[in-house]
Amino acid sequence: MITGTIARISGPVITARNMTGSRMYDVVSVGRAALPGEIIRLEGDEAVIQVYEDTTGLMIHEPVENTGVPLSVELGPGLLASIYDGVQRPLPALYAKSGNYISRGIMVPGLDRERRWAFTPVKKPGDRVQTGDVLGTVQEFHLVHSIMVPPGVSGEIKTITSGEFTVTDVVCTLADGTEIPMLQRWPVRKGRPFVKRLDPEVPLLTGQRVFDTMFPLVKGGTAMIPGGFGTGKTVSEQTLAKWADTQVVVYIGCGERGNEMTDVLTEFPELTDPRTGYPLIERTIMIANTSNMPVAAREASIYTGITIAEYYRDMGIDVALLADSTSRWGEALREVSGRLEEMPGEEGYPAYLATRLAAFYERAGRVICAGSEEKTGSVTIIGAVSPPGGDFSEPITQNTLRIAGTFWALDANLAYRRHYPSVNWIRSYSLYLEDVEDWFSEKVARDWYQFRGRAMYILQKEIELQEIVQLVGPDALPDKEKVILEIAKIIREDFLQQSAYSDDDSFCPLEKQYWMLKIIIWYYDAIRAAMRRNVPLRQLLSIPARSEIARMKEQRDLERLKKLSDTVWEQTENLEVQTCSTAA
């Protein structure tokens, strides 16, 4: 084992001497307090180390030991419903050891060593297995957790036993003597192997109208949510964590508020998944590195999260990874880079920021998993970005834009008027629209794409018209343009707005989304048809059905909602009769 001594301490970065033989990204134990750290630069016999804990109290000449292994996470049953810090230490275990505050130098394994899991083999002695093959299963809450052959291992099974085991017990041995426990380790900075990447084609549904209908995301895709403070990034991320239709959700609180993590921790056990009826916490893995926890561990938290996500993907499962916020991760990079006295790129960020961001987002994807069985799994990354001053021209936003497939731009002006989710419909886009068109026509309705397009057109048109209104006032517009303003208002208020806190509306099923939009567009068509018969616009806008449209969100009964579309036509048709009779 390589043992050196501390030569310099500067905040979270230390330099150690006599470290010859160390490799980049080896994990080291720093000082007598045994603080975990990672080598981030080698210079002769000196190693520069980022330390995952507060370095206060460290002294020059204290020992530094190289463990010889890269930063890894433990993978196996027991991950679900856990809450970890940035380097996969379970927070409840830290609490049990050190109380209310996170003190230093405590090592706790990521997976519980005591707990026993019932292992059911699906293979038998004599079977040949390779990397990624399922040896057997374990029931983890409601998820069938596949125990897989770890990467790089293959051979003929000699023994395989069913029964109750801890994660470190050997459940299978191969003919060459390899022992396979349920637990496997994987270095976080390296993507787990798979066979082939697939094109995304299935949308990731969230129950949020502005996301699903307007700017859809796909399973295996990437999305970014940038927005200044107070625009609702965190609420959006949490809403997605609640309602995304994946079997597993990894939620990374990266450099964010402590109280927010508490919020997730207390809320998720009480909420149930609308699709399965099980508590949401049972499909969620949380990684919490709050803003006041050590900076270097914040940098690692993103990788810890994505590696866990990839592990579940390898079982053939859809996983969503939510990172709130990637800007804090970028800032951690910047801080460490500054301490390394590297030549800065834009705004003090290191020149390799774009590469690192791209490498992270590219770990998303829908893949054919490793193994001889046919399995497809996906990891979808949804990253929040916190641009300073809400200015999207800053490096993290710009570099993420180049990679992310869906762009949900949050807008402070919408948030100020409590239009939530404050997604700006003009700036946002989804590059996956064409990928999911087939799916939507097949599963929802053939004309979904058409209605969406018309709604977008009306919203676009509204912006143009508003510029004119600013100059000449609303009265100067002809009626056929006034209609557009009115319908755009209905789309904004009665369709796009969706309260995350409303019991009736926080989750909106896809079919309801479709009908809501359809009714609004039909209302628009009905008005235009009636206007051709010279019915005054004022009357058309004040039909009784309009207030029902405004309350569509609260309508839980889909059949009654569907009837509303007929009501809209009837009421506009009737108007003609009335006007004719009064005119006569």
Place this chain on the structure above:
Amino acid sequence: MQHGSLITVEYQTVNYVSGPLIFVERPKEISFGETAQIILPDGEARTGQILDISEDVAVVQVFEGTRGIDSHVTTVRFTGQSPLLDVSYDMLGRVLDGVGRPRDGGPAIIPEARLDIAGMPINPYSRDKPAEFIQTGISAIDALNTLVRGQKLPIFSGAGLPANQLAAQIAKQAKVLGEGENFAVVFAAMGITYKEASFFMKEFEESGALERVVFFLNLADDPTIERIATPRCALTAAEFLAYTHNLHVLVILTDMTNYCDALREISTAREEIPGRRGYPGYMYTDLATIYERAGRIKGCTGSITQIPILTMPDDDITHPVPDLTGYITEGQIVLSRDLFRKGINPPIDALPCLSRLMNLGIGPGKTREDHRNVADQLYASYAYGRDLRRLVAIVGEEALSELDRNYLKFADHFEKRFISQGNVERSIETTLQVAWELFSLLPDEELKRIKQEYIDRYRTLIISGG
């Protein structure tokens, strides 16, 4: 307070002095973050803290500034301890300086404990969810941006705006409904003027709360670098009072902009790569170590609620200090110069204000069932009214519809009657009552954010003169 060794090593090896930093050569057996005592040629003792050590040099920041330090006679003694604060229940009612030494001429604090001022991060798993509504008696806060116990809610002010009056009013009026109080206030001043500090003292004296307040004062003419320690000392005292003595502590930190400027000064002296506007790249993390020290802990009855005050240079909310603060704190109260000029008091600009924890503290059993809906409706209607004002400036009021004219009126009344309340304290019921009175300017179908049953229940109350 030497530990481990009876021998004290003194260094006379100061070789470089730059701004607030001194560089001590050939240090031995010293640890990162420990405090140093610096003895000047004239015998004056100052304190400092180690920022960086390597084998041949230690960088020490001197809290009281480096004036008078030379590179020959000055000696440096390392204490082996990170900066500690003597804390005691008897701190209540005392006035201390920026690093916790008595400033009021009274005796030294007899410590019940000596605590590290840096504090430690609270395990998110141990945190308890803030859930109790604090009634501040100010409509713009109670109704629209509710303060909850354990929250950190800053006031974003501009030079000359009455942020201090607002903070003092909150400190005086704040109470949790239906509870006898066990409260304390910790007040940390960083670089504010004597006049501002004495305003707060007078306010607390008038309300008879002076013996429940601990003052940590670093005034404008006190050493700049001491400001780095001031909020940390204050929060250490607050944590002790909250989690050891089970008090509900309100911490007022003013002015955080001065704190950040001190941070920038050190960063520049260390020749670090600057981030935006010269502030160091780690300012987010640094501010977080202050702001995150608010909250509640499971199993403790005490709590810490923070109201930091900061001045937005040139009223610019995108300036790094308010910007980074807004990213850490759970909302913000923003003061507006326009409203101040109009004579609105307090001049709170509702639109950019936010309380992220509001939903945890309101609703049936806490405030009232219609609270959330009323707040949303006030926001939506006021925002629309403000848009119309811009339109009116171009096309004139005649071009507007009857309804839009009502919205204009609504926006005016909202500012004059709802936001502006002077020194009057309003209960949450009164506040909601005023809101419903404002809604009478608008027809029912415009109240889209409010559930029909609440409209039926509360609107009739107003119309029938209730």
